[in-house]
Amino acid sequence: RKSLTIGLIPADGIGKEVIPAARTAIEALGSDIPNPKFIDLIAGFETFTRTGVALPEETVEVLKNDCDCALFGSVSSPSRKVVGYSSPIVALRKILDLYANIRPVVSVCILSLVHVDMIVVRENTECLYVKQEQQTFGEHGKEARATRLITERASTRIGKMAFELALARPRKHLTVIHKSNVLSVTDGLFRESVRAVQTKDSRFEAVTVAEQLVDSAVYRLFREPQIYDVMVAPNLYGDILSDAAAALVGSLGVVPSVNAGDTFVMGEPVHGSAPDIFGQGIANPVASIRSAALMLRHLGYTEAAHRIDNAVDSVLREGQLLTPDLGGTAKTQEVTDAIVKRI
Numbered sequence: 001r002k003s004l005t006i007g008l009i010p011a012d013g014i015g016k017e018v019i020p021a022a023r024t025a026i027e028a029l030g031s032d033i034p035n036p037k038f039i040d041l042i043a044g045f046e047t048f049t050r051t052g053v054a055l056p057e058e059t060v061e062v063l064k065n066d067c068d069c070a071l072f073g074s075v076s077s078p079s080r081k082v083v084g085y086s087s088p089i090v091a092l093r094k095i096l097d098l099y100a101n102i103r104p105v106v107s108v109c110i111l112s113l114v115h116v117d118m119i120v121v122r123e124n125t126e127c128l129y130v131k132q133e134q135q136t137f138g139e140h141g142k143e144a145r146a147t148r149l150i151t152e153r154a155s156t157r158i159g160k161m162a163f164e165l166a167l168a169r170p171r172k173h174l175t176v177i178h179k180s181n182v183l184s185v186t187d188g189l190f191r192e193s194v195r196a197v198q199t200k201d202s203r204f205e206a207v208t209v210a211e212q213l214v215d216s217a218v219y220r221l222f223r224e225p226q227i228y229d230v231m232v233a234p235n236l237y238g239d240i241l242s243d244a245a246a247a248l249v250g251s252l253g254v255v256p257s258v259n260a261g262d263t264f265v266m267g268e269p270v271h272g273s274a275p276d277i278f279g280q281g282i283a284n285p286v287a288s289i290r291s292a293a294l295m296l297r298h299l300g301y302t303e304a305a306h307r308i309d310n311a312v313d314s315v316l317r318e319g320q321l322l323t324p325d326l327g328g329t330a331k332t333q334e335v336t337d338a339i340v341k342r343i
């Protein structure tokens, strides 16, 4: 490949502060990524208030037609209902069919109380995120309901992705997260579909499989996180579990992800737009820089990804330059500069 074209969608809040850091890290790779080309794209709540659309058609078209991959920052989705607004990241995952959200959560020795080295594999296209909600009036006042969609197809393909990831790791252990004791139809289908993946491919016999109900999975995650290797979960559980796991490794500001499909990959920090710290220049850039590395690894640029990860690990391990979320006083720019220097 002659050059790599990367769409950049910082979107809202600290996304605007940390996506530029990820870009700098990629640029620092020099000849490992020859002539990376960046295309700035817009989306988010600010875009919505300015233009009336949260995800402009042009952004989608450029991603589809001109980009090899993309980096997404974070959106500020309001908790109240805003007529005409819908989260662009949820939409992008569906439009680009980025069905797997892969979230590695790994502790850096001095910063973590416990040893954590796991990957949360979150189904990324369905569950409650189909966003089919209705409010009606019943006998006792307002009633609201939501559709929770679980399909065999989506559960099977996320199951395959999780087995592949587990197979590539030393421990080869997969935990299937569900709540089939209550939701036996929906979570039952998820559970059965994922387990069936193993019976259809003899390579996966090497993977040991466990199941854990989602509530006790959170409990065990806090008490004995080392039991987990790869976790696979429906969309909402995977979202919650990965934020919870982030607490064990110091901060949401260090946990990366990729939204992956069969033909496209989009790196994205797990965190949101962090309005509580936006504008102060203190957002931790590590999650986004690591997301860039994950994205490059997914595309086969193993050495480049390795160089970024090593640089991040060395800065975190030294512990001299940490942003406030990790107990330090460093600024986004200082941490980024230190990482770039080591790359």
Ligand code: NAD
Pocket: 014, 018, 073, 074, 075, 076, 077, 078, 089, 251, 252, 253, 254, 270, 271, 272, 273, 274, 275, 276, 277, 282, 283, 284, 285, 287, 323, 325
């Ligand atoms: P959040 O992840 O934005 O913040 C949670 C806490 O973690 C905050 O205290 C924040 O300061 C801290 N934090 C997060 N990232 C950090 C970083 N890089 N460095 C330092 N500290 C960091 O979650 P929230 O507060 O629940 O949500 C805020 C907004 O983000 C909401 O509008 C929500 O809809 C949106 N959100 C977007 C995404 C996404 O873009 N995929 C994901 C989650 C939340």
Ligand code: K
Pocket: 072, 073, 074, 075, 268, 269, 270, 271, 272
């Ligand atoms: K995000």
Ligand code: MN
Pocket: 239, 240, 243, 270
């Ligand atoms: Mn989340």
